[in-house]
Amino acid sequence: MPFLRILFVRLLTTAITLAGVAVIVFFVIRVVPGNPIAMMLPPGATEEDIARLSALYGLDKPMITQFGIWIAGVMQGDFGTSITTRQPVLNLVLGRLPATLELSIMALVMAMILGGAAALTGTRFRGGRTEGAIDVANGMALSVPDFLWGLVLILLFGVLMPVFHISGRVTPSLDLPFTTNFYLFESLIRLRFDLWADLVAHMFMPALALAIPLAAIIGQLLKQSLKETMNLDYVTLARTKGYGETRVILREALRNAALPTLTLVGVQFTFLIGGTVIIERLFSYEGLGNMAIDAVINRDLPLIQGIVILFAVIFTGVNLIVDLLYTVLNPRLRHG
């Protein structure tokens, strides 16, 4: 079956990509200045101290040997031990992953809702003032990067009208009954809407900051392809059947127009995940991105490696999912 073959080929290329990422990150962070030992020792430490600590972490061995040891561990699911926290990297990284995933998916959903609404409204009232206003708003949303939107939102909803929390993932004094780190998801499952509301109040601004630029891209592209689709013959035929404009847009045009947008959303979503690094820092949100910055500051080499590998897995995974979704939405690709 061609579908399985496509999947196999994709998994193979994914493995090669990840291997390349592993090599690059391992050597680059060892070539750049700064080393973890210097960060750990107090000023005035002797050469002996440095040598002893280096040996403890295996940093005295040749670089290629270190790489061999690390890769051998990774193959067995052991990503090493964080130098700063002395905990297994895999545990640390997987512990933070849910927070970042929830934030990114929340941002993606917001972007799709905002962008979709802009595109549909703009198409419904195309050629008029409403469409012009939407184009202007899109242009503004697109020309400001996500972290600046973050600052704007903090000023608006954190300072002027303090309706959302500006820092953290959840109010620290709350008693959390969760067994997983997917707090948002688990609070819904457990029907703890009080906790859910608190989580959303924390997540809202960072998610919105990440969502605004993506929403603008979705809005622009989807409106463009909707307007092109509205001139096609099958849409005209649907009009003669007695359908109104809104119905024609939603039923006849939307699904066909969504295809090019979907591919783009996949690519842009990976950028959005990249954006979480700065946004999480800005909002002190305890996710992977925040951890990545701490790891870099402390030169925690195994932790940096682990985080980068995990980000690479997420990126390739998202691309794979988009390709599969594309086949579902476009019946013409199904028996190709």
Added chain:
Amino acid sequence: MSFLSIRNLSVRLKKGQPLLRRVSLDVSAGEVRGLVGESGAGKSMIGKAVLGILPPSIEVTEGEILLDGVDLLRLPPALRRKRIGALAALIPQDPLTALNPSHRIGPQITDRLVDILGWTRANADARARELLSEVQIPDPDRVLRSYPHELSGGMRQRILIASAFAAEPKLIVADEPTTALDVTVQKQILKLIAGMQTRHGTALLFVTHDLGVVSKVCQKLSVLYAGMVVEDTSVADFFAAPRHAYSAALLAATPKYTDPAAGLQPVPEAVIAAVQAEVAAFDRRAAHG
């Protein structure tokens, strides 16, 4: 009383060139009227105006389109859509682009029955199967579950014809329904439309540039030039003795299979000049008043 009556319909590009110049024509119940003319003569434009699908760049400047006695141009948009959807239907030109690629065939035939006319899904599905058999599609159940890309062009045109007749409309606009098809399929499709029209007693506005098709299918004929009706007559009279010089030239220009040696006869320059003078005179009168 004719079912469709177009009175002095003028249409133009917004603030620009006129596309239809005071067109009048009638189609009685169960009658087939051909609309012929060169490319750009405005024949498709008439069909689009009747079905309410003129592009937004085009505006109606005067006239009436009476569908079963009610002027469509005076109805509010929502009511106009409903009336057109209930009484009229379109057989489009290109079967390859007129079906939605992401919906199955079944819903594309039954959607108006269920959504606009309020049929039950079961009744609509039964009706779709019946129609597909009527247009001689083998294995209707399989076809109803198919996507358009899985079917041939001829098959898709049959589906579009079936779909046009689904709600038993009183009027069908066929917009060059055989032009995009293979020559071998054209004849079958033409026969099919003529047969369906007779059985269902539907009035048909048949847009074509092929006088051969007109002689086979139509009873009445309007000849258009530059958005003006130059001749409105019965098909029998037209082929016996066209009255307007342009119509006569058009008839003479039709290639004859019986006499291939004669070659293609273009419409003479003098005839074109004369009919263009008529159009210019019309525009002068319109400008003054």
